[in-house]
Amino acid sequence: MTLLRVDELTVRFRTEDGPVLAVDAASFDVAAEEVLALVGESGCGKSVTALALTRLLPRNATVAGTVTFDGTTLSALPESALREVRGRDVAYVFQEPMTSLNPVLTVGRQIGEVLRQHQKLHGAAARRRAIELLDLVGIPLPARRIGEYPHQLSGGMRQRVMIAMAVACRPRLLVADEPTTALDVTIQAGILDVLRDLRTEIGMAVLLITHDLGVVADIADRVVVMYAGRTIETAGAPALFARPSHPYTRGLLDAVPNPARHADGGLREIPGRVPVLADSPDACTFADRCGRADETCRRHRPDLSPGPAGHPVRCWHPLPVPEPAVPA
Amino acid sequence: MTVLDLSTVEAPAAGTLPATRRRVLRRLLRNPLAVLGAVVVLIAVGAALLANVVAPYPYAQTDFSAALQPPSPEHWFGTDYLGRDMFSWVLYGLRVSVLVAVMSVGLSMALGVPLGLLAGYYGFLDPPVSRLTDTLLAFPFLILAVGLAAILGPSLATATIAIGIGQIPQVVRVTRGETLRLRGMDYVTAAIAGGASDTVVLRRHILPNAMNTLIVQATVAAPAAIIGEAVLSFLGLGVRPPTPSLGIMLASAQPFFRDGPWMAVFPGVAIVALTLALNLFGDGLRDAFDPQESRR
Amino acid sequence: MRRYLLRRLLESVVTFVLVTIVVFLGVRALPGDPARTLAGEESDPATVAQIRHDYLLDRPLPVQYARYVLKALTGDLGRSARTGLPVRSTIGHALPVTLQLAMFAMVIAVLIGVGSGVVAAVRRRTATEWAANSVALLGLSVPNFWFGLMLVLVFAIAFPILPASGFVSLFDDPVQSFRHLLLPAIVLGTALAAVIMRQTRSAMLEALSADYVRTARAKGLGGSRVVLGHALRNSLIVVVTIVGLQLGVLISGAVVTEQIFVLPGFGKLTLDAVFTRDYPMIQGVVLVTTTAYIGINLFVDLLYSVIDPRIRVGGAVL
Numbered sequence: 001m002t003l004l005r006v007d008e009l010t011v012r013f014r015t016e017d018g019p020v021l022a023v024d025a026a027s028f029d030v031a032a033e034e035v036l037a038l039v040g041e042s043g044c045g046k047s048v049t050a051l052a053l054t055r056l057l058p059r060n061a062t063v064a065g066t067v068t069f070d071g072t073t074l075s076a077l078p079e080s081a082l083r084e085v086r087g088r089d090v091a092y093v094f095q096e097p098m099t100s101l102n103p104v105l106t107v108g109r110q111i112g113e114v115l116r117q118h119q120k121l122h123g124a125a126a127r128r129r130a131i132e133l134l135d136l137v138g139i140p141l142p143a144r145r146i147g148e149y150p151h152q153l154s155g156g157m158r159q160r161v162m163i164a165m166a167v168a169c170r171p172r173l174l175v176a177d178e179p180t181t182a183l184d185v186t187i188q189a190g191i192l193d194v195l196r197d198l199r200t201e202i203g204m205a206v207l208l209i210t211h212d213l214g215v216v217a218d219i220a221d222r223v224v225v226m227y228a229g230r231t232i233e234t235a236g237a238p239a240l241f242a243r244p245s246h247p248y249t250r251g252l253l254d255a256v257p258n259p260a261r262h263a264d265g266g267l268r269e270i271p272g273r274v275p276v277l278a279d280s281p282d283a284c285t286f287a288d289r290c291g292r293a294d295e296t297c298r299r300h301r302p303d304l305s306p307g308p309a310g311h312p313v314r315c316w317h318p319l320p321v322p323e324p325a326v327p328a
Numbered sequence: 329m330t331v332l333d334l335s336t337v338e339a340p341a342a343g344t345l346p347a348t349r350r351r352v353l354r355r356l357l358r359n360p361l362a363v364l365g366a367v368v369v370l371i372a373v374g375a376a377l378l379a380n381v382v383a384p385y386p387y388a389q390t391d392f393s394a395a396l397q398p399p400s401p402e403h404w405f406g407t408d409y410l411g412r413d414m415f416s417w418v419l420y421g422l423r424v425s426v427l428v429a430v431m432s433v434g435l436s437m438a439l440g441v442p443l444g445l446l447a448g449y450y451g452f453l454d455p456p457v458s459r460l461t462d463t464l465l466a467f468p469f470l471i472l473a474v475g476l477a478a479i480l481g482p483s484l485a486t487a488t489i490a491i492g493i494g495q496i497p498q499v500v501r502v503t504r505g506e507t508l509r510l511r512g513m514d515y516v517t518a519a520i521a522g523g524a525s526d527t528v529v530l531r532r533h534i535l536p537n538a539m540n541t542l543i544v545q546a547t548v549a550a551p552a553a554i555i556g557e558a559v560l561s562f563l564g565l566g567v568r569p570p571t572p573s574l575g576i577m578l579a580s581a582q583p584f585f586r587d588g589p590w591m592a593v594f595p596g597v598a599i600v601a602l603t604l605a606l607n608l609f610g611d612g613l614r615d616a617f618d619p620q621e622s623r624r
Numbered sequence: 625m626r627r628y629l630l631r632r633l634l635e636s637v638v639t640f641v642l643v644t645i646v647v648f649l650g651v652r653a654l655p656g657d658p659a660r661t662l663a664g665e666e667s668d669p670a671t672v673a674q675i676r677h678d679y680l681l682d683r684p685l686p687v688q689y690a691r692y693v694l695k696a697l698t699g700d701l702g703r704s705a706r707t708g709l710p711v712r713s714t715i716g717h718a719l720p721v722t723l724q725l726a727m728f729a730m731v732i733a734v735l736i737g738v739g740s741g742v743v744a745a746v747r748r749r750t751a752t753e754w755a756a757n758s759v760a761l762l763g764l765s766v767p768n769f770w771f772g773l774m775l776v777l778v779f780a781i782a783f784p785i786l787p788a789s790g791f792v793s794l795f796d797d798p799v800q801s802f803r804h805l806l807l808p809a810i811v812l813g814t815a816l817a818a819v820i821m822r823q824t825r826s827a828m829l830e831a832l833s834a835d836y837v838r839t840a841r842a843k844g845l846g847g848s849r850v851v852l853g854h855a856l857r858n859s860l861i862v863v864v865t866i867v868g869l870q871l872g873v874l875i876s877g878a879v880v881t882e883q884i885f886v887l888p889g890f891g892k893l894t895l896d897a898v899f900t901r902d903y904p905m906i907q908g909v910v911l912v913t914t915t916a917y918i919g920i921n922l923f924v925d926l927l928y929s930v931i932d933p934r935i936r937v938g939g940a941v942l
Contacts, residue, residue, distance in 0.1 A: 051838075054842070056838060058833070059749075083844045083845075083846060084844065085844070086841065086842055086844035087842060087843035087845075091842070091843075092839070094835060094838070094839060094842075096835055099834065099835035099836065100835040100836055100838070100839045101836055101839065102836040102839070102840070102854050102858065103836070103858070103932075104857055104858055104861075104932060105853075105854075105857070113840075113843060113845060113849070113853075114843045114844070117843065117844050117845055117846075117849075162839075165839075165843065459635070459638055459639060460642075462635070462639045462642075463639055463642040463643055465872070467643075467646075467910070467913075467914055467917075468871070468872035468873075468875040468876045468913060468917060469876045470875070470876035470879045470880070470891075470894075471875065471876070471879075471894070471910055471913050471914070474879075474894055474895070474898050474906070474909075474910070475647075475650050475906070475910055478650075478898050478901070478903070478906050479650060479653050551764075551765065555767040558767055558770075559767060559769055559876075559880055562769055562880075563879070563880065563883060563895060564895075565895075565898070578770060578773060585776065585777055586781060589777055589781075589782075592770075592773050592774070592777060593774075593777075595770075596766075596767070596773070596774070599767055599770065600762075600765055600766050600767075600770075603764075603765040603766075603767075604762065604765035607761055607764055607765050608761070
């Protein structure tokens with residue numbers, strides 16, 4: 001069952017240096033209770049996509065396209081109705097738990113706000129529920145932590161607070177924007193465990209925004225790869241890792257330190273950087289960095305269509321399906 | 329786990345100073361309010377400095393037969409209780425305003441900038457300089473002026489010194505902040521590592537780069553100084569008659585509120601026009617120097 | 625927290641000592657013989673010598689300074705050279721006038737300043753923001769004493785609906801007190817409001833673009849909850865500091881305002897003391913002002929730490 005459908009989502013920003021096209025007709029679905037990873041380099045538009053779902057973008061952004069959640073067209077809802085959805089049906093966890101939590105309000109107060117807003121819980125009831133939630137995300141001594149301020153907690157604890165706040169109303173969809181990026185490697189695994197547990201316990205879908213393929217391999221069911229605002233490849237996680245069709249996806253995988261893949265132990269980088277576009281070009285946006293690019297790529301826009309590996313890919317010259325790999 | 333940020337770190341293009349200055353000027357010229365401010369400031373300062381040429385009447389010329397006349401084609405701003413032409417008076421008053429503003433801002437910069445540089449550059453000098461500025465800050469501007477007027481007697485020089493000293497803490501704070509910021513810059517570290525002496529670092533690397541901020545500070549200080557002079561002279565703590573000052577004109581207007589309200593209106597309008605123009609120009613200049621910061 | 629408190633307290637004491645030295649030396653630098661001044665214009669040499677001895681004026685400066693500080697600490701600020709009344713009680717009579725004026729002005733300043741600052745930040749790029757900014761810029765450019773004169777001209781002379789001068793205490797007759805203090809408080813309040821507005825606006829703009837505000841919106845909170853509960857709550861730290869720093873403006877402004885509206889307050893006392901060369905009074909007035917100023921700055925810092933838990937709890941100042 002499809003929970004979230006994003007169709008031709010386009011986001012433009014007005015900036016001092018002219019217009020910037022951040023998301024270029026991105027389309028993807030999230031099924032109920034699935035973990036979908038949205039993957040790409042920084043600047044590819046994945047975070048903007050996440051914020052655009054419930055119109056959380058700054059004022060200089062214009063959004064086109066439709067976002068449908070559980071049969072409701074979010075993109076057509078007025079702000080007041082959208083507010084009912086935010087935090088209750090669609091909840092967010094952001095990258096920087098330090099700056100994303102309000103420094104001058106206690107943890108309990110910040111969790112309590114969500115409960116008051118959506119579940120009309122007040123006073124002692126809200127407090128009890130907030131303690132439960134902190135306990136749920138694995139924070140020791142929750143009754144004491146509830147009166148503390150964000151700066152008194154460690155980075156990992158803060159991110160757990162963010163998660164507790166997000167799942168307070170048992171949302172159907174949790175949008176986690178780089179939830180582990182700002183944290184130490186040792187703490188990342190713990191946060192992913194919490195997300196995994198909550199997903200089964202609450203039965204929510206997770207839209208995971210990340211550039212970290214390690215995290216993807218760890219937790220994602222399906223993957224959408226984004227490049228320069230476009231979705232360029234969609235596949236189940238195992239299929240994507242085994243049979244990448246887009247040269248860019250292949251490049252991402254090659255940049256992961258993986259002794260099995262690189263006998264020489266070295267990493268291969270994709271040369272160049274993500275372009276900043278003012279408008280959607282009639283070309284493949286990856287052409288300038290792609291070894292396989294030819295005149296077709298530079299003159300015609302590729303569509304997202306089933307590739308040689310069977311899943312959709314946006315490429316004129318997708319990679320052939322590799323022979324079954326022999327472990328080194 | 330890997331980070332896929334593949335962008336390379338590029339050194340920012342080292343813009344040459346004249347090019348930067350041209351860009352600042354271009355940004356400034358694009359801002360109509362700043363241009364308007366600059367034009368008004370130039371006209372007011374020009375008219376003030378050339379008061380003896382521009383003014384239609386000598387400022388001290390009294391004419392009792394023409395006392396307390398409302399504004400007319402002969403006397404644009406009317407006449408005061410001695411029959412003096414208010415327009416000419418205002419021009420001469422502006423001259424004093426400009427003089428005090430330039431001298432007091434100069435005084436605060438001359439003392440404040442070195443203190444700020446030292447406090448920002450040498451950590452051990454920071455606490456004593458901070459105590460010094462705190463001590464100065466403990467005297468509200470008018471209390472300082474009161475004390476100085478008691479010691480030195482009220483005069484143009486007293487007003488200038490009081491305003492100048494009153495602005496020192498702000499100048500020290502701004503300079504110190506800039507010095508601290510610039511000291512952390514790579515090129516300053518590189519200069520120090522390259523064996524440049526402290527004097528060279530301060531004079532060649534830190535001071536020139538702190539200049540933009542100091543210029544903006546001056547555009548904030550100048551209107552404050554103009555108002556300060558007017559207030560002090562209004563209270564009798566600054567410029568004394570017969571030297572023409574807008575503040576004195578306003579003070580002498582008080583008994584004539586009923587019979588000659590224009591006496592109280594025009595000197596004030598002149599102050600507002602000049603300070604508003606300076607503020608507009610200063611705001612524009614700040615935006616032109618640092619578009620990122622001001623656009624937040 | 626305790627260490628921070630202690631350090632602030634120590635700094636304030638050092639500043640206070642420096643201030644007393646400056647005031648003390650300032651009075652020594654006054655023209656004329658202080659003994660003769662104290663004795664009065666027409667006194668015989670014997671009296672002057674007696675006073676010189678009584679006031680330790682024949683002793684070294686450090687001894688004089690120590691005596692001055694000791695007496696000041698016990699509240700003895702000497703007698704007015706003009707009226708012969710104790711400086712302390714004269715100040716005591718004038719202070720309530722100024723305090724009532726200052727409180728009234730502060731209320732006006734915070735209401736206008738914080739209110740319009742928040743509105744200007746929230747209504748970004750609208751006519752409302754433009755208007756609020758323009759008024760603030762005008763407020764910074766108009767000398768408040770002239771604004772006071774214009775108010776008198778309009779509301780007391782052209783349309784005589786409010787008194788142009790005089791003082792009635794709030795505790796004697798609240799209505800008359802309000803009528804008498806309204807114009808002066810507006811003059812003093814608007815002088816502060818412009819600065820408070822600008823600072824509130826820029827602090828709010830920064831807070832509104834902060835990550836935690838995005839979080840608050842992502843939680844589904846309503847617009848006013850986000851603006852007041854999250855953004856303003858954080859901006860208050862800046863606003864309180866600014867209000868504290870504006871105290872000097874408030875004191876200076878009170879001197880001017882009391883002069884225009886003929887209020888028998890502390891500011892008027894100060895000016896009269898200067899014009900009549902009443903040195904003990906000047907010394908007392910300056911000392912009281914600066915001490916109050918240091919004290920209130922300390923208080924603002926403490927308040928600051930109450931508002932900002934990062935300072936209050938754990939003592940880690942960012």
